[in-house]
Each structure stands twice: as C-alpha cells, then as structure tokens.
Amino acid sequence: MKLIxxxxxxxxxxxxxxxxxxxxxxxxxxxxxxxxxxxKSTLMKIxxxxxxxxxxxxxxxxxxxxxxxxxxxxxxxxxxQDFGVYPNLNAKEFLSYLGTMxxxxxxxxxxxxxxxxxAVNLTxxxxxxxxxxxxxxxQRIGIAQVLLNDPKLLIFDEPTVGLxxxxxxxxxxxxxxxxxxxxxxxxxxxxxxxSSLANQVVIMNKGSLLLNTTVHASLQNLTGRIHELDVDEExxxxxxxxxQVVQSAMTLTGYNVRFISDKPDIETRVKExxxxxxxxxxxxxx
Numbered sequence: 001m002k003l004i005x006x007x008x009x010x011x012x013x014x015x016x017x018x019x020x021x022x023x024x025x026x027x028x029x030x031x032x033x034x035x036x037x038x039x040k041s042t043l044m045k046i047x048x049x050x051x052x053x054x055x056x057x058x059x060x061x062x063x064x065x066x067x068x069x070x071x072x073x074x075x076x077x078x079x080x081q082d083f084g085v086y087p088n089l090n091a092k093e094f095l096s097y098l099g100t101m102x103x104x105x106x107x108x109x110x111x112x113x114x115x116x117x118x119a120v121n122l123t124x125x126x127x128x129x130x131x132x133x134x135x136x137x138x139q140r141i142g143i144a145q146v147l148l149n150d151p152k153l154l155i156f157d158e159p160t161v162g163l164x165x166x167x168x169x170x171x172x173x174x175x176x177x178x179x180x181x182x183x184x185x186x187x188x189x190x191x192x193x194x195s196s197l198a199n200q201v202v203i204m205n206k207g208s209l210l211l212n213t214t215v216h217a218s219l220q221n222l223t224g225r226i227h228e229l230d231v232d233e234e235x236x237x238x239x240x241x242x243x244q245v246v247q248s249a250m251t252l253t254g255y256n257v258r259f260i261s262d263k264p265d266i267e268t269r270v271k272e273x274x275x276x277x278x279x280x281x282x283x284x285x286x
Contacts, residue, residue, distance in 0.1 A: 001027050001061060001152060003047070003183050008056030010042055010207075017042045018053070018207040029179045031194030031201045031215070032187040033279055039207040040187050041081060044155050047185065048078040060153060072153070074103075077146035081157040085138055087131035091122055094130060095144060102149040116144040119174060121167065136162035143171060147178075154184045160193060172197050195275035203282045211282045215275060222273035222281070228258050229268045246280040 003025040010018040017039050034040050045051035046058065049069040058065040065072045086094055095113045099105075104112060117123045120140040130138065139162045146154055154175075160168050175184055175197060188194055194201060194215075201218055203211040211218070226246075231239065232254045239245060243259040258271065260281055 001181075001183060002059075003153060004057075004059040005043075005047070006057040006059070008043070008046060008053045008058065010039075010046065010051070011054045016207060018046075021056070021204075021207065021209055023202065023209060023212060025183055025185070025200070027179070027181060027183050028200060029175060029184045029186060029198045031198030032185055032204070033191060033194060033201065034204040034210075035283060038205045040204065041157055042207075043204070044078075044157050044185065044187060045080070047153075048076060048080075048155050049073060050078070050080070074149070075152040077149065077151035077154045079142045079146050079156045079159055081161075083139075083142040085130045085133075085141060088129060090127050090129050091117060091133075091141055091144075092126045094141065095148065098145050099148045104148065112148060116147055119147075120144045121170060134162070136164060136167065139163060140167065152182055154178070154182055156184070156186045158188055159186060160188065160190065168193070191276045191279050192274070201275065201278070203279060205283055211278075218275065218278040219273045222260065222277055224270060225260050225262055226258065226271045226273045226277055227261055227264055227268035228256065228271050229266070231255050231257055244281060244284060246277045 005021060005023045008018055008021045009016065021043065032040055042051065046053050049065065049072050053066070060072060060075065063071045089097065092113055095116060096109060099109045099113060117126050120143055122137065122140055125137070130141065133141070139159070143159060146156065160171060163171065178184065186194065186197060198215060201211065201213060201215050202209065229239070230251065230253070236248060236255045236257055239257055239259055243261050243264065245257060245259045247258040249256050260277065
C-alpha cells in the first residue's frame with residue numbers, strides 16, 4: 001500500500017500555498033511537521049479529497065484519486081483541525097449517523113460504534129448530548145469517527161488538542177496498534193509527540209518538502225553534534241552569533257543554551273539529539 005503525491009501545487013489567486021510537492025508514503029505512522037503557514041493543512045485536505053489541487057497527481061494503490069475521489073473516500077478516515085459535531089445528538093447517535101453515511105448498517109454498525117466509544121473512553125457518556133461535552137471529549141469523538149469504516153488511510157490534523165496526558169497515551173497506543181496495515185498521517189505542533197509516535201518524519205515549509213526520512217536516521221545525523229552549556233547573557237549572544245542555537249532557556253543564574261556544532265571551540269556537555277533539534281535545524285537552514 002502506497003500513497004503517492006506527485007508535483008502537487010495549490011494556488012489561491014497569486015498566493016501559492018503548495019509548490020510541486022512530491023512524496024511517497026508507505027504503511028506506518030508518518031509525522032508531518034512545519035511552522036504555521038507551511039501548507040500542512042492544505043496538503044492534508046488535498047489528501048482527503050476535501051480540496052482539489054491546482055495541478056499534480058495523487059495515487060493510492062495505483063488508483064488516480066483525483067479522477068476517482070470515491071475510491072479515496074471509501075478508504076479514508078479524516079480528522080480536520082476544525083472538526084465539528086451536531087450538538088443535539090449524543091455520541092452514539094452521532095457516530096451511528098456518520099457510520100450510515102459511510103455505508104455501515106445493522107449489527108455491524110452498532111458493534112463498531114460501541115467498540116469505538118470504548119476505545120476512546122466515552123462509553124459512560126455515550127447517551128449524553130454532545131453539547132455537554134468538553135473540548136477534549138469532542139476531540140475523542142472526532143478520533144472515533146475516523147475509524148468507523150476501518151480505513152486504509154488515516155489523516156489526523158492536530159488530533160491531541162484538548163486531550164489530557166492519559167488520553168494522549170491512549171491515542172498513541174491505539175495508532176501504533178493500527179499502523180501495521182494502514183497509512184497513518186499525523187500533523188502536530190508538539191514535536192515530542194511525533195517523535196514518540198511516528199516512524200517516518202516529513203518536514204515542510206512554505207509549501208515545499210524540506211525533509212523526508214525515518215526518525216531514527218534524522219537523529220543519527222545529529223549524534224555527537226548537540227551541545228549544551230550554562231552561560232550568562234553576553235556569552236549567550238556570542239554563541240548565537242557563532243553556532244546554530246536550537247534552544248535557550250533562562251535559569252536562576254543565567255541561561256541554558258543548546259546548539260549544533262561539529263567541533264565547538266568551548267567546553268560543553270554533549271547531549272543526545274531529539275526530533276526538536278532536527279526540526280529547528282531543518283527549518284533554520286531554509
């Protein structure tokens with residue numbers, strides 16, 4: 001199973017949001033990272049057939065998805081960032097309605113709804129109107145509706161917004177279980193979340209692809225190059241001028257600074273790299 005994005009562009013008048021974007025994705029969990037305005041949500045909407053590209057091609061299982069959007073929708077689960085609910089329905093009614101829209105019915109639909117409500121820890125409030133749900137509870141309903149038709153392609157745009165730490169863990173464990181035979185794309189501003197979840201990382205900015213690699217390979221590239229030091233303000237400014245700083249934080253006695261260098265000319269503590277280091281380095285090099 002493979003999702004192929006080939007030379008996709010998207011223009012809004014003179015504003016080009018995506019520029020000849022090409023990417024091949026195999027099954028597993030893919031983390032999509034980029035700053036605000038990078039084009040992530042636009043790309044995900046195109047992958048979900050919610051938006052047509054200005055040019056380019058899109059294939060799933062060698063099926064042309066632009067010419068055959070029905071095939072995509074039959075195999076798609078999508079949680080947009082602005083997901084909404086019908087407030088006068090309860091959770092069971094809402095999922096049953098969406099399941100019917102996706103072609104499910106009878107006992108299969110009923111069992112599927114019950115199973116998903118349990119998976120997102122909402123069984124006890126399944127009969128409560130959605131108008132009484134918190135933001136995090138509505139987000140969990142959004143996650144459940146993605147899985148209704150057991151899709152091949154799952155797309156999540158900022159899925160853990162509003163979730164407490166225990167629900168984030170539950171969501172992460174669920175996706176890892178599902179990833180054996182599906183393509184799962186997750187966009188998040190929480191880089192550490194992508195690091196603990198994804199096996200592939202894609203970083204984009206200004207509508208273009210900057211990095212597509214495994215999380216392991218991206219970290220390996222920075223091994224031995226991440227340095228940490230406690231400094232005063234003057235030293236901090238000097239380091240910012242001479243090295244690529246990935247993080248600085250104020251402490252009781254000055255600043256703690258983390259930067260990238262092959263061979264710094266000052267004594268430092270060498271640290272293990274993380275995905276935030278990779279992200280900052282990639283975005284800064286544009």
